[in-house]
Amino acid sequence: MPRNRRPKKNQTEKPRSNWGTVIPRYDKNGGIIAWQVRYPNPLVPGKRVQRQFKPWQELDARTWLEEEKHLVDLHNKGISEWTHPTQRKKEKLSKLKEQERRRILFRDYVTQWESNYKLPDGGEIAGGTRRNLKLDIRHFITDFESLHLSEITPLKIKAWYDKPHPEGQWAFRRSCMRFKAILESATKPGLDGTEPLLQFNPFIFPIPPAPRSSRIDAPPVTPRELMLLAEAMPEYTRLSVFLSTLVGGLRCGELCGLRVMDIDLDSQTLHVRHSVNRGRTDRGEIRYSRTKTGASIRNVHIPDALMPMIRQHLHDHCDMRLPESPIFVPRRAKIMSQTTLEEQFAKARVKARRPDLTFQGLRASHATLLMLRGGTLREVMNELGHTSEKVAIRYYQLTVAEHQSRIVNLLARDFMDA
Known part of the structure; x- marks a missing residue:
């Protein structure tokens, strides 16, 4: 038995489980430094799945082993498919990240959209164009900045759309075009393959016609x-x-x-x-x-x-x-x-x-x-x-x-x- 698994005098090793093992690991003085849990990989014969716990987490280690046994039993009975704990952890983190992404505030999404705005050919826009872009956004952002992107509905947009717009017809028209474009971009998949943040564009109202130019x-x-x-x-x-x-x-x-x-x-x-x-x-x-x-x-x-x-x-x-x-x-x-x-x-x-x-x-x-x-x-x-x-x-x-x-x-x- 390797040194880090040898119990000291008057110290007995914990009994093994009927399925899988919970093994204490010792330092050179005989103190437990970790609990190592192992069980057979149900998808790859001869391979084992293992995880290590802190010295004070023996109960957590044994509980985890029992939970894993339950998942393997379900897999063997054809009820659900077993996946490796590492893969499950990645999927859980990815899901949490996706949930967080979907709860993005509208003002934060607009900031990202504006900073990534490019010309149709992919080139950078001029400073004056960016200034006008910010002015267009300013006309609607204050009404929606504290909302999550998913909370913006046609009804809320209509309240903004129907109210007076002292900035003028041209500015209101441009703001509508920007607002609709921003929300439309949220209905597209991300460049990294992530799902769209919105299922449909809530800006369902017509863009006002261009006023007659002086x-x-x-x-x-x-x-x-x-x-x-x-x-x-x-x-x-x-x-x-x-x-x-x-x-x-x-x-x-x-x-x-x-x-x-x-x-x-x-x-x-x-x-x-x-x-x-x-x-x-x-x-x-x-x-x-x-x-x-x-x-x-x-x-x-x-x-x-x-x-x-x-x-x-x-x-x-x-x-x-x-x-x-x-x-x-x-x-x-x-x-x-x-x-x-x-x-x-x-x-x-x-x-x-x-x-x-x-x-x-x-x-x-x-x-x-x-x-x-x-x-x-x-x-x-x-x-x-x-x-x-x-x-x-x-x-x-x-x-x-x-x-x-x-x-x-x-x-x-x-x-x-x-």
Whole structure:
């Protein structure tokens, strides 16, 4: 008998069970240091199942052996299938973990969803997009954050859906879309194969229709208004309003992201390659970043009439020796921010008596004026970097009343004079 199983004088070994064994283990001084329990593995002949208990757990050891015998008896009678204690322990822990996962608070689930939010191509979203995402979530999270995910019902959502929403129609619509998307994601299996947290999406209500955009009713900028805007802009950013209106309909972020190497004077081509943002958290320094979409990366023609102005701007405000230096050089930073350029434009549009205009309005003007001069929808989409005809038509083709009246008169005259 090995030393750790030899009882000392006046010490007797416990009798063995009729099925399985409970064996004391001793230290070199004869003290019990553990109880080892063994029994035959009913699935693998010749193998034993064993477990070890603490010195003071003899009763627990014998109880466990009896419970195991009962499970083996049920298995031998075909009543239930026996599994190894280790496997049972894993399954129990997994079940407890799954129960805990299903009791996740809604605010915690939303936090996970927001942190894992990606672009359709799997890329990271820009800081400004993340900021807007947080704003959309803020409009509904306070009503549900203390509930478990499983406690959110259509009735509770309806109470939120029907109440006043002072944030406005656009914000309410976006919040509904985010809310529904978050709950929909909970109905999908986990990437690790775990079961869905919800059996169905409780957001069963229609997404509110998109309100009519105020941009649709805004007339395109006129030549005189464009000159007034330019005169009201600081000299070092004056070129921006011409580029947005007459060259590619550049967005504000794309204007800020322009560098000397993006303008090819020989071929009269402007390369739109970047935008700017403050990084993933929207709190860092301004940096060059990807454009809004992949289609936004484009090469656009610089009109002859703008070449002298662009050459003069490059000479007066840019370091032509450094291809990566910005086209619009800020006064107190390395890269021009959208906020700075938009603030300058906000003052200029008031002086030009077009307070409704934004850089998006100039972009829409570019699209509309191209169409009025014979440009095709495909050409306009290429110029603006769009892939959706619906978006191009809905938001970037403004109605010009005079032009509409003229073509209606021409149509009627052709028919009446025939």
